[in-house]
Amino acid sequence: MHIPPYHKKAIWQRFFVGALIGAVIAYCVFAYMYNSMYERLLENNLELKSQVTDLKNQNDALLKDKKDLDEKNKKELTVESIEVTVTNAKNLKLDHLTAHQMEDIIKAEINQIIGQEVRIIDESSELLTSTIENKEFAINDFTYSFTVTKIAITQTVKIEVEAKTSS
Template sequence: MHIPPYHKKKTWQRFFAGALVGGIIAYIIFIFMYGTMYENQLKKNLELTSQVNDLKNQNEALLKDTENLKTPVTVSVIDITIENAEEISLDSLVVPKLEELVKDEISHITGQSVSIVDEIDQLLISAIENKEYTIDDLRYQFTVRKLTISETVKVFLEAETVN
């Protein structure tokens, strides 16, 4: 039995070349779509992890608050905002990690009385500003622009990279 020599005809060569190029383009599109989807899922996972940690801290604060009904108003939530994230071109995956590191640094104030936290505001500012935070072999240092103390402690930070 003889197999016809289709590989010598120009029309079949064009067909096989087109199928190969089409397969490569389809694979590139698939990899791009998968990478975009995975990045979005990773962002969502980081946000949800941060929310879970916040809720755990808030729950602990509320449990301590019910034990000590004598304390009037306590800190229940810490909100961190990095104001210049776009200016220094921070990656959207790095920002939640940095915010979480700063929250961990001052998480001990959760459940404390607002009056006590108000007295140690300079200590909080010093604790944030004097520490270098490392993510992916890059070190960051923060400057506190604004600190608002109430049931929700709001900290507005300005980030800079350290060489």
């Protein structure tokens, strides 16, 4: 039995080259779609982990505070949560993952204020500001320092910071 010599005909050569190029393009499209989907899933996962950590810390602090409030005056307000926002993330061209990591690191640094009285935190707001500004944080082989631009102290402490890369 004889196999036909398709490799010698120009039409078949074009067909095989076209099929090969099509396969390479299809693989590139598949890899791009998979990577973008994986990045979204990873970002979503980090957001959910951050929320779970915040809720656990908040729950622990509130349970501890509830025990203390039974003994103390119930009229005083306490800090229940912390919100941190990096205002210049777009200017530094930071991806969402790095911005979330920055926010989580700052929250972890000042986590001990949850459950404290708002009056006490308000009196020591300069200490809170200097705690954030005087530390350098390493994220993804870069060292960042932060400047507090805005701080609002209520039951939810809202802090806006500007990130700077340190050399």
